[in-house]
Amino acid sequence: MAFSMGYYGDTAMKKVPGGFGGGYDVPEGVDIRGRYDEEYAKILTKDALMFVAGLQREFRNHVKYAMECRNEAKMRYNSGALPGFDPATKNVRDGDWICAEVPPAVADRRVEITGPTERKMVINALNSGAKVFMADFEDALSPTWENLMKGQVNLKDAVNGTISFEDKARNRVYKLNDQIAKLFVRPRGWHLPESHIYIDGEPAIGCLVDFGLYFHHNHAAFRKTQGQGYGPFFYLPKMENSREARIWNNVFTRAEKMVGIENGSIRATVLIETLPAAFQMDEILYELRDHSVGLNCGRWDYIFSYVKTFQGHPDRLLPDRVLVGMGQHFMRSYSDLLIRTCHRRGVHAMGGMAAQIPIRDDPEANNAALELVKKDKLREVRAGHDGTWAAHPGLIPAIMEVFTNNMSNSPNLIKTMKREDAASITEEDLLQIPRGVRTLEGLRLNTRVGIQYVAAWLTGTGSVPLYNLMEDAATAEISRVQNWQWLKYGVELDGDGLGVKVNRELFGKVVEEEMMRIEREVGRDKFKKGMYKEACKIFARQCTAPVLDDFLTLNAYNHIVVHYPKGPSKL
Numbered sequence: 203m204a205f206s207m208g209y210y211g212d213t214a215m216k217k218v219p220g221g222f223g224g225g226y227d228v229p230e231g232v233d234i235r236g237r238y239d240e241e242y243a244k245i246l247t248k249d250a251l252m253f254v255a256g257l258q259r260e261f262r263n264h265v266k267y268a269m270e271c272r273n274e275a276k277m278r279y280n281s282g283a284l285p286g287f288d289p290a291t292k293n294v295r296d297g298d299w300i301c302a303e304v305p306p307a308v309a310d311r312r313v314e315i316t317g318p319t320e321r322k323m324v325i326n327a328l329n330s331g332a333k334v335f336m337a338d339f340e341d342a343l344s345p346t347w348e349n350l351m352k353g354q355v356n357l358k359d360a361v362n363g364t365i366s367f368e369d370k371a372r373n374r375v376y377k378l379n380d381q382i383a384k385l386f387v388r389p390r391g392w393h394l395p396e397s398h399i400y401i402d403g404e405p406a407i408g409c410l411v412d413f414g415l416y417f418h419h420n421h422a423a424f425r426k427t428q429g430q431g432y433g434p435f436f437y438l439p440k441m442e443n444s445r446e447a448r449i450w451n452n453v454f455t456r457a458e459k460m461v462g463i464e465n466g467s468i469r470a471t472v473l474i475e476t477l478p479a480a481f482q483m484d485e486i487l488y489e490l491r492d493h494s495v496g497l498n499c500g501r502w503d504y505i506f507s508y509v510k511t512f513q514g515h516p517d518r519l520l521p522d523r524v525l526v527g528m529g530q531h532f533m534r535s536y537s538d539l540l541i542r543t544c545h546r547r548g549v550h551a552m553g554g555m556a557a558q559i560p561i562r563d564d565p566e567a568n569n570a571a572l573e574l575v576k577k578d579k580l581r582e583v584r585a586g587h588d589g590t591w592a593a594h595p596g597l598i599p600a601i602m603e604v605f606t607n608n609m610s611n612s613p614n615l616i617k618t619m620k621r622e623d624a625a626s627i628t629e630e631d632l633l634q635i636p637r638g639v640r641t642l643e644g645l646r647l648n649t650r651v652g653i654q655y656v657a658a659w660l661t662g663t664g665s666v667p668l669y670n671l672m673e674d675a676a677t678a679e680i681s682r683v684q685n686w687q688w689l690k691y692g693v694e695l696d697g698d699g700l701g702v703k704v705n706r707e708l709f710g711k712v713v714e715e716e717m718m719r720i721e722r723e724v725g726r727d728k729f730k731k732g733m734y735k736e737a738c739k740i741f742a743r744q745c746t747a748p749v750l751d752d753f754l755t756l757n758a759y760n761h762i763v764v765h766y767p768k769g770p771s772k773l
């Protein structure tokens with residue numbers, strides 16, 4: 203089988219001489235190439251690594267096959283085919299089945315906060331007043347070895363209720379409140395390797411490391427203290443086909459068997475955030491029917507996926523990124539269909555993330571941002587979403603109020619908002635080309651945001667505030683693929699750039715000017731110390747690549763892998 207670069211190829215780039223390597227007590231066939239740390243050793247125990255290796259050995263060929271199927275589908279779309287409902291699974295779509303009952307612990311999910319697994323943020327998120335906290339190893343996290351391992355330490359302490367954090371500069375100690383949000387964990391997507399852990403000579407599958415370590419250490423405490431007998435709970439990202447959901451279902455079943463807990467204890471919400479998956483919602487729920495607790499509209503990756511899926515279709519160019527919102531017909535259709543599908547199958551239909559965040563130094567702009575968030579959430583709850591995402595604790599009271607005022611005292615809308623009208627949504631509705639202008643400012647903004655995001659990601663930060671909006675891996679992907687698409691098809695710009703065609707020369711000039719602007723904005727010192735030049739190289743290369751890279755972070759991952767030599771500590 204041939205796989206594209208990054209699908210479990212050897213991606214290691216940096217080797218650190220004289221580091222700490224080794225030291226971990228590993229089972230046969232497992233090699234840890236990340237830095238040794240006493241705290242990490244409590245996560246990377248022999249038992250935990252055996253558990254992860256067991257998952258990898260059982261499922262690696264299934265994952266490789268699923269990735270190969272993704273590539274085959276990509277080739278079909280690139281030759282002109284369109285995604286659509288699969289005639290072979292019509293019986294699943296038409297059938298009258300429902301998913302297992304929603305666990306009482308998570309019946310009410312009206313506001314969910316999301317964020318990276320950073321220690322202070324984990325405490326803040328759990329204390330935020332949201333019903334759920336989705337701790338993110340994915341879009342919001344740069345998967346450095348340190349971030350991943352500290353993330354596991356933080357989650358273990360959170361589940362045990364012992365997590366604390368001291369901010370010495372501010373003389374403040376962070377601890378958990380009595381009432382905390384229910385914890386969901388989002389492992390990485392199937393495509394990402396974990397190149398600091400080798401299993402039988404191959405990099406580990408990233409999401410099985412995230413899932414396996416977290417599950418192994420926390421399932422018992424979580425079920426007792428948080429899940430009322432259920433759990434742990436997960437969010438599953440970036441799937442394209444129900445065969446990928448089947449692998450997750452089998453992973454869950456195996457994990458439950460291995461530790462001797464009831465089938466259906468683990469529950470997961472799948473993000474519908476790729477265009478092909480919008481035609482597979484029933485099929486995905488069906489595969490996970492014993493382990494499902496709904497679907498979520500991952501709107502940012504979904505927009506990215508629209509461009510990616512149609513990379514070979516010059517008639518489907520996106521307008522400026524800021525114009526592709528939930529008001530576009532294809533976006534509204536997908537959210538409506540998701541609500542109808544979930545409620546028909548008895549599970550939550552979760553809304554997505556508004557990108558606005560509080561603006562501290564400008565009350566007027568802050569109010570305007572808050573109004574946009576409220577408007578977005580009102581549309582979601584009126585459409586029938588059972589809950590939604592918040593990027594920042596400051597938004598939770600307003601979002602909670604919008605949902606509470608529109609849910610007539612029930613914890614969710616599963617039984618009351620059936621949205622049968624959405625049964626008539628067609629393939630054409632889901633694929634309708636988004637409308638709007640393409641401007642030079644759009645190209646500039648994509649470039650400015652994309653470079654700054656990659657610069658942050660390379661230094662270990664996976665979600666950042668940029669121009670008063672939340673930016674993470676999914677939003678940065680839109681900037682990248684939109685630039686690529688406009689360059690590839692030499693689009694003619696509207697607005698200020700009227701009549702100008704996007705080509706390499708124009709893009710080169712834009713990159714140069716935007717780098718100067720970034721330097722002005724962040725200041726010369728930060729610019730020099732940061733990774734802006736490296737980020738610019740990576741981002742510009744990806745925007746101008748003859749063949750579109752599958753993922754921004756897959757290619758950039760090479761730059762954050764740091765291998766330590768083996769052998770005992772020299773200290």
Ligand SMILES: CC(=O)SCCNC(=O)CCNC(=O)[C@H](O)C(C)(C)COP(=O)(O)OP(=O)(O)OC[C@H]1O[C@@H](n2cnc3c(N)ncnc32)[C@H](O)[C@@H]1OP(=O)(O)O
Nearest residue numbers: 316317323326327341342502555593594665666667672676
């Ligand atoms: C497309 C998708 O996948 S969406 C899901 C993935 N993306 C995310 O999860 C983004 C989550 N949000 C964030 O990371 C942050 O809110 C950002 C980067 C957007 C903004 O961060 P900042 O500018 O640092 O926020 P700000 O300075 O206003 O933070 C104020 C306080 O709120 C806390 N805070 C902000 N966002 C969060 C969060 N999501 N979770 C927990 N705490 C948070 C900060 O830690 C800080 O706490 P402190 O006062 O105790 O020091």
Ligand SMILES: O=CC(=O)O
Nearest residue numbers: 500501502503676
């Ligand atoms: O993960 C969420 C998204 O919008 O992407």
Ligand SMILES: [Mg+2]
Nearest residue numbers: 341500503676
């Ligand atoms: Mg996403």
